[in-house]
Each structure stands twice: as structure tokens, then as C-alpha cells.
Amino acid sequence: MNDRHLELFIQLIANNLGLHIRPQDRTALSQKIVLRMKNLNLSIPEKYYQLLEADTEQSQKEWRKLIVLLTTTESYFLRDVGQFKLLEKVILPQIIEYKNQLKEASGLNPSLRIWSAGCSTGEEAYSLAILLEKLLPDWENWNILILGTDINEEALEKAKQGIYSPWSFRLVNPGLQQQYFNQHKNEWIIEQKLVKNVKFRYGNLVKDEYPNISDDINNMDLILCRNVFVYFEAQYIALVLKKFYNTLRAGGYLMTSHAELHGQVLDQFRAIIFPESVIYQRSEVGQKEVSRMPPYIYNIGEATNNSQQELVGLDPNSSAPEKLAETEIKPTAKLEPRVSPLGEDSLLSPTLQMPVLFPISNTTETPKPLKVRELVDNILRSSDGKPEENNTVNTRQISSSLTVEKERQRAGINLLQEAEAFCKNKTYFEAIKKAEQVIDLYPHNFKAYYLLAEIYANLGKYEQAINYCHQAIQVDSLSVFPYHLLAHIAEENGDVEAAKNLLKKIIYLCPSFISAYLDLGNIYAGEGNVKRAKKMYATSCELLKTLPPDTLIEQQGKITASELLKYVKAILVKLSIQ
Numbered sequence: 001m002n003d004r005h006l007e008l009f010i011q012l013i014a015n016n017l018g019l020h021i022r023p024q025d026r027t028a029l030s031q032k033i034v035l036r037m038k039n040l041n042l043s044i045p046e047k048y049y050q051l052l053e054a055d056t057e058q059s060q061k062e063w064r065k066l067i068v069l070l071t072t073t074e075s076y077f078l079r080d081v082g083q084f085k086l087l088e089k090v091i092l093p094q095i096i097e098y099k100n101q102l103k104e105a106s107g108l109n110p111s112l113r114i115w116s117a118g119c120s121t122g123e124e125a126y127s128l129a130i131l132l133e134k135l136l137p138d139w140e141n142w143n144i145l146i147l148g149t150d151i152n153e154e155a156l157e158k159a160k161q162g163i164y165s166p167w168s169f170r171l172v173n174p175g176l177q178q179q180y181f182n183q184h185k186n187e188w189i190i191e192q193k194l195v196k197n198v199k200f201r202y203g204n205l206v207k208d209e210y211p212n213i214s215d216d217i218n219n220m221d222l223i224l225c226r227n228v229f230v231y232f233e234a235q236y237i238a239l240v241l242k243k244f245y246n247t248l249r250a251g252g253y254l255m256t257s258h259a260e261l262h263g264q265v266l267d268q269f270r271a272i273i274f275p276e277s278v279i280y281q282r283s284e285v286g287q288k289e290v291s292r293m294p295p296y297i298y299n300i301g302e303a304t305n306n307s308q309q310e311l312v313g314l315d316p317n318s319s320a321p322e323k324l325a326e327t328e329i330k331p332t333a334k335l336e337p338r339v340s341p342l343g344e345d346s347l348l349s350p351t352l353q354m355p356v357l358f359p360i361s362n363t364t365e366t367p368k369p370l371k372v373r374e375l376v377d378n379i380l381r382s383s384d385g386k387p388e389e390n391n392t393v394n395t396r397q398i399s400s401s402l403t404v405e406k407e408r409q410r411a412g413i414n415l416l417q418e419a420e421a422f423c424k425n426k427t428y429f430e431a432i433k434k435a436e437q438v439i440d441l442y443p444h445n446f447k448a449y450y451l452l453a454e455i456y457a458n459l460g461k462y463e464q465a466i467n468y469c470h471q472a473i474q475v476d477s478l479s480v481f482p483y484h485l486l487a488h489i490a491e492e493n494g495d496v497e498a499a500k501n502l503l504k505k506i507i508y509l510c511p512s513f514i515s516a517y518l519d520l521g522n523i524y525a526g527e528g529n530v531k532r533a534k535k536m537y538a539t540s541c542e543l544l545k546t547l548p549p550d551t552l553i554e555q556q557g558k559i560t561a562s563e564l565l566k567y568v569k570a571i572l573v574k575l576s577i578q
């Protein structure tokens with residue numbers, strides 16, 4: 001298939017699904033298209049394009065098959081502990097309280113409506129059901145809808161079956177697994193009582209109209225759309241955000257994954273920033289529950305001091321569902337700069353090292369975090385804007401927050417060290433678990449993302465490795481290591497041009513990165529481009545000479561600088577006599 005054909009398919013896919021096909025994925029895409037053409041006995045790309053473009057039943061059938069090849073359906077229970085803790089401790093209790101007030105006023109049974117948009121195999125929707133079952137002792141008296149929609153029909157089929165392998169529980173406490181699932185051989189079947197309120201349905205976020213009254217997708221209290229936009233082109237994220245806004249009830253919440261809305265204009269939403277995650281609220285106020293919320297920044301669960309256990313653990317022995325007391329969600333602040341021992345400090349700009357506090361403005365400018373003084377002033381002010389009379393309470397809260405934050409940092413360091421140790425021993429399953437826990441605590445931790453990328457690359461799971469490399473790059477776009485790993489994966493996948501571009505990018509970012517010259521030298525030598533290969537090897541020799549001879553060059557298998565220099569010189573001699 002030529003470049004022009006591929007370009008047309010890429011555009012068609014974006015228009016229909018919102019998906020962004022990255023340059024490094026083009027080869028894989030063309031292979032997938034060819035595979036589908038073979039299945040249909042088509043030999044000309046134009047014919048396949050026409051089929052997809054047509055508005056017929058056959059076209060829709062074909063899209064559904066192609067979608068299975070194009071989408072990433074990775075998911076697991078309680079994915080992102082921090083976000084689920086936020087839901088359990090703040091967002092859902094707020095919604096429940098509001099609904100209870102409505103019930104008192106109307107006398108009708110309360111309703112709760114949640115949409116897991118891009119639900120994949122259903123873990124997210126069932127995780128929400130588990131939270132609600134825990135939070136609502138009278139759950140049978142509620143009209144609950146947890147709706148999962150997706151475009152991947154195979155994933156939806158799996159979601160409807162509710163049968164999962166142990167891999168879906170990789171961050172879940174075994175007690176919870178036992179409580180809500182029944183084991184059958186090596187699989188786990190979801191409890192029937194949870195299935196009752198969870199529905200799954202096909203839905204295309206880009207093509208379908210939302211709200212959709214006939215499909216009951218309207219008036220939502222909460223929309224979760226996580227790890228979906230990461231695959232989208234920016235313009236389609238904007239399109240879907242408008243639909244989400246109109247599908248939420250006033251005061252309803254939207255949760256995406258971290259940084260997925262970066263660069264989007266969000267002037268219709270109010271961003272509420274918690275250390276665990278940002279959550280977006282449909283901005284018209286006028287609802288009692290909104291005015292009850294203290295403004296913008298919160299630390300949750302810190303008063304209870306057992307954050308990690310509470311959610312992942314969801315202690316099956318605890319009797320009544322704990323509800324966070326009003327005082328526990330008062331805003332608190334971490335006045336200490338957020339210098340993280342996990343390597344986050346060097347990655348954040350000095351202003352961002354403070355607790356971030358910015359309501360979304362209606363301008364397109366990037367909202368600026370407030371300065372410390374403003375922040376402290378805000379925190380010491382009561383919700384009606386007047387200075388708090390008794391500041392000692394807040395001071396106490398602040399100091400207790402600091403202690404909790406220190407504990408959190410310590411836990412993070414330990415987890416990362418454990419993850420690295422497991423990785424070193426090639427105990428990858430455990431290493432992944434630990435690194436994911438680090439991310440749950442510190443969603444901007446570069447090392448954890450990069451470690452996950454390395455682990456998945458070692459396991460030959462390149463799709464996940466690439467995904468984590470990109471997440472690492474999002475945290476630190478100047479680090480060359482993820483690009484280096486991406487270059488190796490591209491080479492491994494036979495995409496030599498992509499590998500070359502990545503290596504050149506590395507040299508641009510870090511002109512002294514010896515391995516990039518060596519790798520480029522090897523590629524050029526393999527292509528028979530002796531002149532360029534020699535240039536690359538010669539540059540690496542020059543750089544190696546500047547290093548103390550016993551310096552270890554990690555990326556080349558821990559060889560010393562002097563050994564590597566000898567080796568590269570020998571290659572240069574060989575190339576010169578060719």
C-alpha cells in the first residue's frame with residue numbers, strides 16, 4: 001500500500017473513531033488493513049476504502065472487525081488507586097448526599113447514573129459497582145445505572161460475561177477478589193448482585209450523538225472516560241468533551257486519566273484539584289452540593305491515615321461503609337514544596353512544585369498555579385471568603401498533612417526500589433505491580449513509567465512498552481531514555497526509518513549520548529551506507545575518549561568506556577578497508 005492510500009485510511013479512521021495513528025504505528029496499520037483486505041478477498045486498497053466509507057450495513061460490519069484490530073483494550077480492576085480513592089471518599093459520597101437530599105424533598109427513590117465511556121472489558125464499570133455496593137447499605141432502594149460503552153465488540157462481549165483472569169486483579173487485594181468474585185478454575189466470575197445494575201452497550205464517542213435519551217445516556221452524575229483520550233487526536237477530544245458536558249447533569253463530574261485533557265479548552269468545566277487527580281465538574285452552579293464544596297484543592301483521606309489500604313483493600317470485614325465526615329474533606333495544604341524523592345522534583349517546574357490550584361478560566365490561556373502566599377491565604381479563608389477565625393485548626397491540619405505526605409513519599413520510594421529489584425531479578429509480574437502502585441501514588445513519576453516500559457519491552461509486549469514510553473515522555477519530554485527504548489522497539493519491529501528518526505532526536509536533545517551514535521552507526525552499516533556509519537562511529541569514539549576509561553556505559557550492556565572505545569575503533573578499521 002502506498003503512502004497516499006495509507007494517509008487516506010489514517011484520515012478515515014480519525015474521522016470515524018477519533019484515533020490518532022502515530023508515525024511509528026503506520027507500518028502496523030498498513031499490515032492490519034492488508035489483513036482485512038485478504039479476509040474480504042480484496043486486492044485493491046481503493047475498494048476497501050470505499051467499503052469503509054460507504055454508509056451501509058456491510059460497511060458497519062466491517063468497521064466493527066477493523067476496530068478490534070485498531071483499539072487497545074488494556075484494563076484492570078481499580079485501575080489507578082488514587083482516582084478510585086477519590087471517588088470512594090469524596091466524589092461518590094457527595095453525589096449520594098445530594099441524591100438523598102433530593103429524595104427527602106421529592107419522596108421518590110434516589111437514582112445514581114454513571115457512565116464508563118470506553119469501558120473495554122468492563123473492569124472499570126464493575127469496580128464502580130463494588131464501590132457503590134460498599135457505600136450504599138440500602139443499595140436495593142436506589143435506581144442505579146452503571147453504563148459501560150465501547151466500540152470494541154469483543155471487549156464488550158467479555159465485559160458482559162464478567163469472567164476475568166488473575167491479570168485483571170493485579171492491583172486488587174485478594175480479600176476483595178474473594179468477596180465479589182467466584183473462582184472457577186483459574187478464572188473469576190463477578191458476583192450476580194453486582195451485575196444487576198451494570199449494563200454494557202456498543203457506542204462510538206465520536207460518531208454517536210450524546211446525550212441520547214432513547215439509549216438512556218443522559219443526565220449523568222458521573223462520567224469516567226479514562227485511558228481513552230490518550231489514543232485520540234486533539235480535535236476529537238474536544239468534540240467528545242462537548243458531548244460529555246451536555247450528557248452530565250448540572251454539577252455532574254467527569255474523570256479522565258492524568259494529563260489526558262492537556263491542551264484542551266475546558267472553560268465549561270470547573271477543575272477541582274486533588275493530589276490524587278483532577279476532576280472536572282459541569283460548571284453551572286445552583287445545586288446545593290456544589291456550594292457545600294470548599295473551593296478547588298483538597299487532600300483526601302489523610303485524616304484517616306490508611307489511604308492505600310482503604311481502597312485497594314476494601315476491607316471485606318469492615319461492617320458499615322465508612323463515609324468521610326464533612327470535616328475530613330476540608331481543604332488542607334502541603335506548604336512544603338512538593339519535592340518528591342521519587343525523581344519528580346527535577347521534572348516539575350518550580351511553580352508546579354507547589355500544590356496546584358487553578359480553576360479553569362474562560363480564556364484559552366494556560367491557567368497559572370497560585371503563588372504560595374495566595375495559596376496559604378486561600379486555605380486560611382473560610383468558604384464565604386472571610387478569613388477563618390480559628391486558624392489553629394488549619395495549622396494542625398497542615399502539619400498532619402505534611403506527616404502524611406512524608407509517609408506517602410517513603411512508601412513511594414520503597415515501592416520503586418522493590419519494583420527495580422523485582423525487575424532486576426526478572427520477576428516481572430511483581431515488578432509491574434509495584435511500579436503501578438508507585439504511579440497510583442505519584443502519577444507524575446518518570447522512573448515508574450520508564451521502568452514499566454522497560455519491563456514490557458523485555459516481555460516482548462511492545463504495545464504496552466510504547467504506551468509507557470509515551471507516558472514517561474509526557475512527564476519529562478527532555479529525557480532521552482524513553483526515546484532510546486522506542487528506537488530499539490522500532491528497530492525490533494523492522495521500522496528502521498522510525499528508529500533512525502528517534503535516534504536523531506536523541507542526538508538533538510543530548511548530543512553526548514554515545515549509544516545513539518553507535519546505534520545509528522550500526523543501522524547505517526547494515527544499510528551499506530559506510531560513509532555515514534563511519535561518521536557516527538567516529539563521533540562516538542571522540543565522546544568515549546572524553547570519559548574516564550572505567551566509566552560504565554549502561555546502554556551497551558555495562559561495558560567500560562575504554563573497552564567500548566577499543567571495540568568501535570576496530571569496527572572503524574574494518575569499515576575503512578572494505
Ligand SMILES: C[S@@+](CC[C@H](N)C(=O)[O-])C[C@H]1O[C@@H](n2cnc3c(N)ncnc32)[C@H](O)[C@@H]1O
Binds near residue numbers: 071119121149152
Ligand atoms: C485502554 S481501554 C480503557 C479501558 C478503561 N476505561 C480503563 O481505563 O481501564 C480504551 C478503550 O477505549 C475504546 N475506544 C477507543 N475509541 C473509542 C471510541 N471512538 N468510542 C468508544 N470507545 C472507544 C477502546 O475500544 C478501548 O476499549
